[in-house]
Amino acid sequence: MTSDCDIAESGGRGAARQFPARDFGFDDLDLSWLRAKRGEKWRGCGPGALPASLADMDYPVAPAVREALDAAVRRGDLGYPAWSTWTGANPLAGPFADRMDARHGWRPRPEWVRNVSDLLQALQVLLRLATRPGDAVAVQTPSYPPFLKTIEMMDRRVVACPFERDGGAWSFDAERLERDVRESECRVLLLVNPHNPTGRVLTRAELESLAGIAVRHDLLVIADEIMSDLCHAPHRHIPMASLGVEIAERTITVNSATKAFNFAGLRCAVMHLAPEMVREAFDSYPPDYFGPVNVLGVEATKAAWSEGDAWLAALTDHLRANRDLVAATLAEHAPAIGYDPPESAYLAWLDCRELGLAAEPAQHFREKARVELIPGRAFGAEGRGFTRLNFATSRTVLTEMLHRMADSLTPVR
Structure with a gap:
């Protein structure tokens, strides 16, 4: 498995510089900066884990708001x-x-x-x-x-x-x-x-x-x-x-x-x-x-x-590309996970019912991939067998999350 140092130093498995986002820094997220956040999303995940759980985005504040x-x-x-x-x-x-x-x-x-x-x-x-x-x-x-x-x-x-x-x-x-x-x-x-x-x-x-x-x-x-x-x-x-x-x-x-x-x-x-x-x-x-x-x-x-509309337009472009990255990565590395790209926002509702997991999907990915997701059953009876992934992060972090998840599904030889 890839460590935080691997992500920070090598650019992970998808280099941020290949995926510009109109100079608003959506792909320029340093992992140490993310881990220093005091909100529940990053503080609530275990050592070395990557959170894709709560519906917070990882990005800096929009310039107009910050000013x-x-x-x-x-x-x-x-x-x-x-x-x-x-x-x-x-x-x-x-x-x-x-x-x-x-x-x-x-x-x-x-x-x-x-x-x-x-x-x-x-x-x-x-x-x-x-x-x-x-x-x-x-x-x-x-x-x-x-x-x-x-x-x-x-x-x-x-x-x-x-x-x-x-x-x-x-x-x-x-x-x-x-x-x-x-x-x-x-x-x-x-x-x-x-x-x-x-x-x-x-x-x-x-x-x-x-x-x-x-x-x-x-x-x-x-x-x-x-x-x-x-x-x-x-x-x-x-x-x-x-x-x-x-x-x-x-x-x-x-x-x-x-x-x-x-x-x-x-x-x-x-x-x-x-x-x-x-x-x-x-x-x-x-x-x-x-x-x-x-x-x-x-x-x-x-x-x-x-x-804030210039920032918002750049954000939605970035989120749309991340949405499509989820689709491409799952299709190549975890095709058994069902995924219908969302028409809005940054939440991927993943159908894991065909995976045959021994544990609930979010629990499996927490324990086997060190990726924190929201359990589907929390969303009601219709959520059983599903899990929710927040892809509002950098391409580098998102790519690492998806590969960790895919690797956790590969049978040990």
Whole structure:
């Protein structure tokens, strides 16, 4: 097996200099710099292991974001902000509306925007405000593990809307979903688009079928669109609330710059509360009851949305090339692993059911390849036999990960 020193000194099995990324340093990642990170992704992996687990990217902060944060610190501007939830001012309402309009052709109502720390908190708050224990929530599965855990801990029921592999792509059965929604007396549709972990970007026709189900069965729609800035061409994100008045008035759109621009630790997200009942329920609590967003999170978000598009374009080019590198490497060295290249973001949903492993796939790759992945079973019953790999790193590190995994599948002679 290759050591960290081998990667750092030889460039691993795929030299970064052969794969430029528009001068933003996406391939110039030093392993000692990565291992010095204090976040869970790199601190949580074992000695010599390479983490491809949590959905954090390995790259330096976008220049526009870094400059905005540096400027705030240089000003000593970390006191009480000029905006305040007590006065009703929202520093992200206008920037969010402008971003959605410019990027996706949808103009939200700024006065309907409310702030939360992240999308998980948003789901928890919304389930508390709009549902009761025992209510059913339709969820696209496999699903982000903390979403499933939240629904379980809040004593709500999951109605699964499974994605299934069909001819090299992921799709879902809308007729089955409608039947299940009707029979379970479902109250909420949790829509994750682009989807985690499959990477699907839903088409207009798919979204319209879901919108029809929501309207016919009077569902509240919680639309997690946090990956919307990371779609790979030719796929384009379509906001659920942009499909027409009937679906817009029942849709809560949740979004954040933290995923595309990689600053989840700054804890800053927005909700567009179109349903009046939910908006009034949220506003009935004291202004800081659910916790205000922090000053640096606001500064980073505004800079990302207004000045970060050049960096974002280069990032998506790099991620798309990494996505294709995963496909090429697995096809050559581990063809038994099923892989449908994601249409958005940087998460590879790997089908390991044909490998015949004695252990769960993530456990196998942790123990035999020293690569940390997310177990598929954490994403629900549909995730058994799968594992999720985060390829948002340098070509060198990614190539080493993939070769370690492939080598771990080679029978010992």
